[in-house]
Amino acid sequence: MTTTPTSPSLVATLPGHYYTDPEVFRREQELLFESLWFCAVRVADLDRPGAFRTVQVGRESVLVTRARTGELRAFLNVCRHRGARLCTEESGAVRRSLQCPYHAWTYDLDGRLIAAPNLIKMPDVDRVAYGLIKVALREWLGYAWVCLADEPPSFEETVTHAAVERLGDAAAIEHYGTERLALGRRVSYDVRANWKLIVENFMECYHCATIHPELTEILPEFAEGFAAQYYVGHGAEFGERIAGFTVDGSPGFATLPEVSAEQDRRYYAITVKPTVFVNLVPDHVILHRMFPLAADRTVVECDWLYAPDVVASGADVSKSVELFHRVNVQDFEACERTQPGMSSRAYRGGGVLVPNEHHIGLFHEWLLHRLGDDRA
Ligand code: FES
Numbered sequence: 001m002t003t004t005p006t007s008p009s010l011v012a013t014l015p016g017h018y019y020t021d022p023e024v025f026r027r028e029q030e031l032l033f034e035s036l037w038f039c040a041v042r043v044a045d046l047d048r049p050g051a052f053r054t055v056q057v058g059r060e061s062v063l064v065t066r067a068r069t070g071e072l073r074a075f076l077n078v079c080r081h082r083g084a085r086l087c088t089e090e091s092g093a094v095r096r097s098l099q100c101p102y103h104a105w106t107y108d109l110d111g112r113l114i115a116a117p118n119l120i121k122m123p124d125v126d127r128v129a130y131g132l133i134k135v136a137l138r139e140w141l142g143y144a145w146v147c148l149a150d151e152p153p154s155f156e157e158t159v160t161h162a163a164v165e166r167l168g169d170a171a172a173i174e175h176y177g178t179e180r181l182a183l184g185r186r187v188s189y190d191v192r193a194n195w196k197l198i199v200e201n202f203m204e205c206y207h208c209a210t211i212h213p214e215l216t217e218i219l220p221e222f223a224e225g226f227a228a229q230y231y232v233g234h235g236a237e238f239g240e241r242i243a244g245f246t247v248d249g250s251p252g253f254a255t256l257p258e259v260s261a262e263q264d265r266r267y268y269a270i271t272v273k274p275t276v277f278v279n280l281v282p283d284h285v286i287l288h289r290m291f292p293l294a295a296d297r298t299v300v301e302c303d304w305l306y307a308p309d310v311v312a313s314g315a316d317v318s319k320s321v322e323l324f325h326r327v328n329v330q331d332f333e334a335c336e337r338t339q340p341g342m343s344s345r346a347y348r349g350g351g352v353l354v355p356n357e358h359h360i361g362l363f364h365e366w367l368l369h370r371l372g373d374d375r376a
């Protein structure tokens, strides 16, 4: 009698080397992070003309600034003279121009070359042709999304559609008014795991009963292992005695003004592939942005966003922050525990997905398709 390693209802995962191989990671940088829209910066972090942030997008450093007109602009963070990195800090502010620290070529906030020392004695330099290289930028949910592709894919099809796909309705996410919310807390996690382990973990709730005691207390149905992401339009309901999405179930803040009765007392989660997670609860929004830095290292920046009056009043947000901070720590520990197994011979052929992880299989199909790989 022949035996197969998995029963027909189990689906194979990606093989281990997809999580460890620098060449796979390089192709992901090129074909995902540098080709799709990448959520780079929170718009409100650039609060005045001249404010800038630099972010790693695939293999490129991208500079996002606020121009004098108030609009956001994104450029490759590379001087057009001899290629020095223009801004070396992660964030800062300039008065009206960006000056290269090497030979002092100077660009205005629209990227035009406006000065170069001794230029007068040198052959003519075309100030427009040698301006900074522009990067496409769109705003959504109060974040600046950039795209390095020469011809960016449709923002609607590749980004905002994720919300429609999950919530079943384009307007549903608008009810949270995320772009109008204020930052209550930001925590940055340096996770020693491949970015895909973090995505896969976020997509399933099979692990919730094991590692998330606080979360399953708030959302009892999570203990059954079916993630909110399993069903279209489904939000996980708060437990009967739970007043708010807080670490001890105590009351949170007033429900955001446009959140519908159907959305009240529920948690919704959306994965915007490849690097963003949006968590919606009645009184706040939690948004994760991943910055994959190597095959085995990902920085995750998590923002807790509240109604502006909550933040302005100095209200204590720590009980709601603490809930998802614990969830984050529990999740990232699990991912870090999994990462070494990816290079074990035990995982050469990968593992398996149980039926309630089926949407992870769809993520793998999406990834293989983007990379142009066959499921060998
Ligand atoms: Fe920037 Fe020379 S490399 S001014």
Ligand code: FE
Binding pocket: 201, 202, 207, 208, 212, 327, 331
């Ligand atoms: Fe989790």
